[in-house]
Amino acid sequence: MGVYLIRRVLQGxxxxxxxxxxxxxxxxxxxxxxxxxxxxxDASASYLASIRHSMGLDQPLPVQYLxxxxxxxxxxxxxxxxxxxxxxxxEARVPATLELAGAAMALSLLISIPLGVLAAAVNGTKADWLxxxxxxxxxxxxxxxLGILFVILxxxxxxxxPPGGRTADGxxxxxxxxxxxxxxxxxxxxxxxxxxxxxxxxxxxxxxDDFVRTARAKGLRSRRVIFGHALRNAxxxxxxxxxxxxxxxxxxxxxxxxxFSWPGIGGLLLDAIGGRDYPVVEAGLLFLVLLIxxxxxxxxxxxxxxxPRTRLSDAx
Amino acid sequence: xxxxxxxxxxxxxxxxxxxxxxxxRGPLAMGFxxxxxxxxxxxxxIILAVLVLTALFAPVLAPYDPLLxxxxxxxxxxxxxxxxxxxxxxxxxxxxxxxGARPSLLVAVMVVAMAGGLGIFSGLLAGFLxxxxxxxxxRLFDALLAFPAILLGFAVVAILGPGTTQVAYAIAxxxxxxxxxxxxxxxxxxxxxxxxxxxxxxxxxxxxVMFKHVLPNSLPPLFVNLALLMGxxxxxxxxxxxxxxxxxxxxxxxxxxxxESRTYLRVAPWLAISPGxxxxxxLLGLxxxxxxxxxxxxxxxxxxxx
Numbered sequence: 001m002g003v004y005l006i007r008r009v010l011q012g013x014x015x016x017x018x019x020x021x022x023x024x025x026x027x028x029x030x031x032x033x034x035x036x037x038x039x040x041x042d043a044s045a046s047y048l049a050s051i052r053h054s055m056g057l058d059q060p061l062p063v064q065y066l067x068x069x070x071x072x073x074x075x076x077x078x079x080x081x082x083x084x085x086x087x088x089x090x091e092a093r094v095p096a097t098l099e100l101a102g103a104a105m106a107l108s109l110l111i112s113i114p115l116g117v118l119a120a121a122v123n124g125t126k127a128d129w130l131x132x133x134x135x136x137x138x139x140x141x142x143x144x145x146l147g148i149l150f151v152i153l154x155x156x157x158x159x160x161x162p163p164g165g166r167t168a169d170g171x172x173x174x175x176x177x178x179x180x181x182x183x184x185x186x187x188x189x190x191x192x193x194x195x196x197x198x199x200x201x202x203x204x205x206x207x208x209d210d211f212v213r214t215a216r217a218k219g220l221r222s223r224r225v226i227f228g229h230a231l232r233n234a235x236x237x238x239x240x241x242x243x244x245x246x247x248x249x250x251x252x253x254x255x256x257x258x259x260f261s262w263p264g265i266g267g268l269l270l271d272a273i274g275g276r277d278y279p280v281v282e283a284g285l286l287f288l289v290l291l292i293x294x295x296x297x298x299x300x301x302x303x304x305x306x307x308p309r310t311r312l313s314d315a316x
Numbered sequence: 317x318x319x320x321x322x323x324x325x326x327x328x329x330x331x332x333x334x335x336x337x338x339x340x341r342g343p344l345a346m347g348f349x350x351x352x353x354x355x356x357x358x359x360x361x362i363i364l365a366v367l368v369l370t371a372l373f374a375p376v377l378a379p380y381d382p383l384l385x386x387x388x389x390x391x392x393x394x395x396x397x398x399x400x401x402x403x404x405x406x407x408x409x410x411x412x413x414x415x416g417a418r419p420s421l422l423v424a425v426m427v428v429a430m431a432g433g434l435g436i437f438s439g440l441l442a443g444f445l446x447x448x449x450x451x452x453x454x455r456l457f458d459a460l461l462a463f464p465a466i467l468l469g470f471a472v473v474a475i476l477g478p479g480t481t482q483v484a485y486a487i488a489x490x491x492x493x494x495x496x497x498x499x500x501x502x503x504x505x506x507x508x509x510x511x512x513x514x515x516x517x518x519x520x521x522x523x524x525v526m527f528k529h530v531l532p533n534s535l536p537p538l539f540v541n542l543a544l545l546m547g548x549x550x551x552x553x554x555x556x557x558x559x560x561x562x563x564x565x566x567x568x569x570x571x572x573x574x575x576e577s578r579t580y581l582r583v584a585p586w587l588a589i590s591p592g593x594x595x596x597x598x599l600l601g602l603x604x605x606x607x608x609x610x611x612x613x614x615x616x617x618x619x620x621x622x
Contacts, residue, residue, distance in 0.1 A: 018459040026471040136607075140600035142551055144558050145574060145592035152585045163581075251465060255555050259578070270559055273474045281474060288467060 116199025363601025
């Protein structure tokens with residue numbers, strides 16, 4: 001397992017390098033001269049040149065890229081055009097984003113696995129048809145519209161939950177949970193509609209495999225066969241797709257953060273794009289991409305943990 | 317054909333015209349007929365047709381100018397004069413909803429044309445030619461796929477600035493790699509089939525084999541992807557407009573209408589309901605259409621007579 005872990009983490013490095021290059025290129029494609037922005041419109045040519053020199057903009061692009069990477073590795077993400085360091089801005093936002101993403105991911109698993117198993121168990125019946133119709137409708141409702149509907153119903157009409165914002169006070173656990181419910185459920189429902197279909201599909205594939213028949217022939221109880229044998233094997237592709245879906249989840253999260261005024265990376269990134277605050281855009285994009293890569297490595301490791309064959313064949 | 321007529325003169329004549337030999341329909345036509353015969357597919361087609369007609373005939377259908385403000389009638393609820401109510405500037409919601417179909421359709425069509433066209437073409441090239449072209453294209457697409465689509469959209473909008481067509485470019489750019497990968501996989505499957513070998517052995521050129529044989533046979537599963545792509549691009553356009561990166565106000569778009577509604581949810585919840593419901597119906601229709609297309613072009617189901 002140790003070798004497998006190291007090998008898998010090393011495999012992530014080229015992807016990380018590629019994504020830093022992409023973020024760098026994207027930022028440099030944006031029209032407008034940062035030195036001009038800093039110097040002001042009526043700055044003299046020599047002053048502009050000196051600023052350009054101090055920002056390293058007079059260097060060739062590959063050199064600029066290496067300098068940029070060196071700064072990142074040192075933990076120096078630059079300074080926002082608003083004056084604060086980017087690291088400080090990110091630090092304030094990261095916990096909120098991770099909390100929401102984690103909660104949404106966990107919730108969608110909690111919903112989709114039982115639902116998918118149930119749908120597979122009743123496959124072909126009226127109950128199955130009902131579940132799949134509800135899934136189709138769920139899938140079609142954009143999460144930001146669902147979020148708005150939730151706000152209208154649970155915050156404005158019933159007054160059960162706050163319409164937005166995040167309570168992050170360690171002493172007010174109830175308040176924190178309350179503020180997390182609506183955004184995480186809005187995010188999780190769409191994902192679980194998709195995931196539960198996938199769970200069902202994989203359960204159906206596995207349920208007719210020989211080892212399931214053997215388990216049944218051994219006289220094991222139906223529940224034991226489904227959860228002990230079939231589900232464990234059906235989970236492999238589900239976990240893979242979960243990793244792939246994480247990117248989509250983070251994308252959707254940016255929108256949901258806006259709906260619920262959730263103080264995460266999404267809002268920071270949006271404001272930065274609107275205000276042309278490139279150091280922040282750069283760092284925000286990079287953070288999200290690295291998070292996605294990290295989650296995918298984690299997914300692969302789980303895969304190796306559940307299915308020993310994966311890490312054995314890889315080590316050969 | 318005098319000889320022919322003479323030789324049959326003494327025989328009982330079977331009137332040829334009476335025996336109606338129907339030209340067999342191609343697999344593509346059959347697939348679409350099966351799609352339409354499926355109630356779910358029909359529903360999807362109708363929803364899509366409604367979108368197209370609404371967008372095209374918006375000036376005829378809309379009761380008011382979508383930008384016309386009715387002073388003193390701001391935020392009024394649904395009534396006979398304003399079936400879906402008015403917004404914070406006293407503009408008719410129904411008219412804005414009807415005109416709001418336009419950016420959705422525009423983006424869907426542009427994305428399907430650009431991402432569909434380029435994605436299928438590059439997937440075909442990579443899969444059929446292989447070699448360094450394959451390696452270069454696929455590594456490039458792998459890197460793009462590591463980015464979440466909406467973040468790529470952000471990046472492109474940051475470069476190009478907000479606006480409907482810019483959003484279309486952004487979504488096309490973000491969705492192209494996925495489509496190219498699917499196409500490549502399908503092409504790889506077709507490339508080594510016997511009929512391709514037959515075509516090659518008859519002296520067909522590489523280009524002819526690629527476009528006349530491989531492409532048409534790889535297309536059917538891609539219809540499903542294109543229908544899903546259409547749904548995704550409409551959703552992404554709405555999401556970007558919701559974030560203020562899409563269609564510029566005062567022009568109506570469903571995503572922007574949803575965003576504007578948030579300020580007035582307490583006093584005028586109907587502002588949010590109609591654009592959200594329109595969006596959900598459209599996406600439901602497109603998802604159903606994709607489901608029906610998948611069923612109609614799935615060879616296992618066809619051969620089983622389902």
